Amino acid sequence: MTGRTLRRRRSPGTGYGLLAAGGGLLLLMLVSLGVGARGLPVAVILDAFLAFDPGISDHLLVRELRFPRTLVAVLVGGALGVAGVIMQAVTRNPLADPGLLGINAGAALAIVAGIALGGVSGMAGQFTLGCVGAGLASVGVYLLGGLRQGINPVRVVLAGAAVTVMLMALAQILIINSQDPVFDQFRHWAVGSLQGRGRPLLLPLWLLVLAGMVLAGYLARALDLMALGGDLGRALGLRPRLVWLLAAVAIVLLAGAATAAAGPISFVGLAAPHLARGLAGPDHHRLLPCTALLAALLTLFADILGRLVIHPGEVGVGIMVALIGGPFFIAMARRRRLLHL
Amino acid sequence: MTMKREDMFLEDRHPAVLRGESLSVSYESRRVFKGLDLSIPEGQITVIVGPNACGKSSLLRTLSRLLVPEQGQVLLRDREIHRYGSRxxxxxxxxxxxxxxxxxxxxxxxxxxxGRFPHQTLLRQWTAADEQAVAQAMQATGVHSLADATLEELSGGQRQRVWLAMLLAQETPVMLLDEPTTWLDICHQLEVLELCRRLNREQGRTLVMVLHDLNQAARYADYLVAMKAGEIVAAGAPERILTAELVERVFSIRARIETDPVTGCPWVLPIASVGRMDDGRFLKE
Incomplete structure (x- = not known):
C-alpha cells in the first residue's frame, strides 16, 4: 500500500462535484464580465484582454470595472466561506457565522464614525476603517468572552451578540444625528454591494484574504481536532487556546476584509460550509478549499443576478444572497437535518 | 500503610513512568480528591476500580494533564508533565x-x-509511518474492513473500537483508557481486553484502565488500584489486595473471593449490597 491511499479518501462524486464547481466559477466569471447595465458579447470581452484598445470604452469597462469587481466578488465570497468554516469549527456550532465575532458591527460603526465625524468618503478610506473596526470589535469580543479563563465557545458567542448589539446602537445614534449624505453613503455600504468596488480595493483585499487563507490552511488539522471535543483534542496535543487565538486572527483577516470591502454579506459564511460538507466531508484539508470555491460561486452568482433583476438598475449582492440563499437553505435543512459538528 | 509498602515493592521491579504526587482536585466547591499519591508502574497493566463518582475519571484526566491540580504535580518520566510541549x-x-x-x-x-496529529508537523504532513500506524491500528482493532464506512453507520461496539484504533494510531508507550469496554457486548469486551494485554505483553506498553467489572479487573490487572470517595483504599497485585473486606469497604457489597478455576486469579462473587452507598465526600470538608 503506498502513498495516501488511506488518508485521502473521497467518494468519486466529490471529484466531479469539485470539478463542476470550479468550471462553474470560471464560467460565471466570464458571464460577470459581460453582464451589467450594458451587456457585452463574448467577443468584446476576449478582445478587451487579447487585443486591448484604450480608445474603446467597452474595453475599459471590462478591464477597469467589471474585471476588478468580479475578482472582488470571488475574493469576498471565498473569504466569507472560509471564515465561516473556521467559526463553525472552533465554536462547534453549526449555526455560527463570522458575524458572531462582532465583525459586521465593528466595521459598520467604524465606517459610520469615519463618514460622520472624519469626513472619510473614498473607497480606500472606508475599507481601512472597516478593517480596523472589525479587528477592534473582535478583540473586544475575545476579551469579554473571557478566553483568559479558558475556552467556552458559548461565552464567546454570547459576548459577540452583546457587542454586536451595542456597536450597532452606537452606529445608529451617529446615523440618526447626521446629515442625509452620511446616511446615504452608509446605506450603500450597509446593504452589501459590489457596485463600484474594484481596482483600489483589489490589492489590499487580496493581501488580507491571502494571509487569512494561509493561516486557515495552517490551522486545518487543528480544526479537525477541535471537532473531537475538548478532552480528546487536548489529549492529542492540541492547544485550544492557541487555536482559538489564531482562528480569531484568521476570521478577522478574512471576514473583516470582506466586510470592509463589500459591506455586511450574511449567509455566505453560514451556508457555504454546509454545502461544502456534503461534497468534501468533514476533513478541513478538503473542506476549506471546497468551501472557498462554493462560497465564491454563490457570491458571484448573487452579484450577477443582482445586476439583472431590475436591469438596468442593481440590487446589492448582500440582499441577493439573502433572497436566493434563504429559501435554498431552508430546503436543505428540511431535506436532511443540518450536520452536527 | 500497607499500600505504601506495596507501592515500593512494585517500584523495585517496575519504575514509575507516570506519578501523581499529593494531587488535589476539585470542581467548583466539590472536592474530588486531596493529597492523592499514585505511581503507574512502567510496562504493566494498571486497572483502577471504584464505585461511580469516586474520582477515577478525574484521576485519569489529571494524569493526562487535562485537569490541572490545585496542589501537587504529575511527573511523566520523572519530569513535571506541564514542562513538556503539548505534542x-x-x-x-x-x-x-x-x-x-x-x-x-x-x-x-x-x-x-x-490520531497521528502529535506526530505531524507543518513540514512533515503525512508520511509512510503515519500510513502504517493507521493501517496497523485498524487491523489490530478489527475495523480495517470498515475503513470507508461513516461513523453513523456503525454499532456502538464498532464505534468504540474505532476510537480505540485512533488511540493506537497515536502510538504512545503509555495509554490511559477510561472504561474502554463500555458499549461493548461480552465478546467484544474480551477482545478489547485481550488486545490491551497483547499491546502490553508484546510491545511493552504501559496501560492504565478504568474498569467496572471486578473480575475482568482481577484477571487483566498487574497492578490493581481500588478507589473510594477520592481516596486510594488499596493498591497492589490483585491476588494480594483483593479481599472480601476490601470489596465491602469500596463497593458496599458483601462478596466471596474464590479462585478463578481457569486463570487462578481472584474471583469475586457478589452476594448482596450492604446498605446505601455513601460517598462521604461532602461530609469531609
Missing amino acids: EVARILGLLPQSSSAPAGICVADLVAR
Whole structure:
C-alpha cells in the first residue's frame, strides 16, 4: 500500500462535484464580465484582454470595472466561506457565522464614525476603517468572552451578540444625528454591494484574504481536532487556546476584509460550509478549499443576478444572497437535518 | 500503610513512568480528591476500580494533564508533565476518554488518521509511518474492513473500537483508557481486553484502565488500584489486595473471593449490597 491511499479518501462524486464547481466559477466569471447595465458579447470581452484598445470604452469597462469587481466578488465570497468554516469549527456550532465575532458591527460603526465625524468618503478610506473596526470589535469580543479563563465557545458567542448589539446602537445614534449624505453613503455600504468596488480595493483585499487563507490552511488539522471535543483534542496535543487565538486572527483577516470591502454579506459564511460538507466531508484539508470555491460561486452568482433583476438598475449582492440563499437553505435543512459538528 | 509498602515493592521491579504526587482536585466547591499519591508502574497493566463518582475519571484526566491540580504535580518520566510541549506529551501518553464526539459524515479511516496529529508537523504532513500506524491500528482493532464506512453507520461496539484504533494510531508507550469496554457486548469486551494485554505483553506498553467489572479487573490487572470517595483504599497485585473486606469497604457489597478455576486469579462473587452507598465526600470538608 503506498502513498495516501488511506488518508485521502473521497467518494468519486466529490471529484466531479469539485470539478463542476470550479468550471462553474470560471464560467460565471466570464458571464460577470459581460453582464451589467450594458451587456457585452463574448467577443468584446476576449478582445478587451487579447487585443486591448484604450480608445474603446467597452474595453475599459471590462478591464477597469467589471474585471476588478468580479475578482472582488470571488475574493469576498471565498473569504466569507472560509471564515465561516473556521467559526463553525472552533465554536462547534453549526449555526455560527463570522458575524458572531462582532465583525459586521465593528466595521459598520467604524465606517459610520469615519463618514460622520472624519469626513472619510473614498473607497480606500472606508475599507481601512472597516478593517480596523472589525479587528477592534473582535478583540473586544475575545476579551469579554473571557478566553483568559479558558475556552467556552458559548461565552464567546454570547459576548459577540452583546457587542454586536451595542456597536450597532452606537452606529445608529451617529446615523440618526447626521446629515442625509452620511446616511446615504452608509446605506450603500450597509446593504452589501459590489457596485463600484474594484481596482483600489483589489490589492489590499487580496493581501488580507491571502494571509487569512494561509493561516486557515495552517490551522486545518487543528480544526479537525477541535471537532473531537475538548478532552480528546487536548489529549492529542492540541492547544485550544492557541487555536482559538489564531482562528480569531484568521476570521478577522478574512471576514473583516470582506466586510470592509463589500459591506455586511450574511449567509455566505453560514451556508457555504454546509454545502461544502456534503461534497468534501468533514476533513478541513478538503473542506476549506471546497468551501472557498462554493462560497465564491454563490457570491458571484448573487452579484450577477443582482445586476439583472431590475436591469438596468442593481440590487446589492448582500440582499441577493439573502433572497436566493434563504429559501435554498431552508430546503436543505428540511431535506436532511443540518450536520452536527 | 500497607499500600505504601506495596507501592515500593512494585517500584523495585517496575519504575514509575507516570506519578501523581499529593494531587488535589476539585470542581467548583466539590472536592474530588486531596493529597492523592499514585505511581503507574512502567510496562504493566494498571486497572483502577471504584464505585461511580469516586474520582477515577478525574484521576485519569489529571494524569493526562487535562485537569490541572490545585496542589501537587504529575511527573511523566520523572519530569513535571506541564514542562513538556503539548505534542511532546501526546507522543508519550494517550488517552481514550469515556465518551467522544465525531463530526458528522466522517469515515473511519479519516477519524483514525486524526490520531497521528502529535506526530505531524507543518513540514512533515503525512508520511509512510503515519500510513502504517493507521493501517496497523485498524487491523489490530478489527475495523480495517470498515475503513470507508461513516461513523453513523456503525454499532456502538464498532464505534468504540474505532476510537480505540485512533488511540493506537497515536502510538504512545503509555495509554490511559477510561472504561474502554463500555458499549461493548461480552465478546467484544474480551477482545478489547485481550488486545490491551497483547499491546502490553508484546510491545511493552504501559496501560492504565478504568474498569467496572471486578473480575475482568482481577484477571487483566498487574497492578490493581481500588478507589473510594477520592481516596486510594488499596493498591497492589490483585491476588494480594483483593479481599472480601476490601470489596465491602469500596463497593458496599458483601462478596466471596474464590479462585478463578481457569486463570487462578481472584474471583469475586457478589452476594448482596450492604446498605446505601455513601460517598462521604461532602461530609469531609
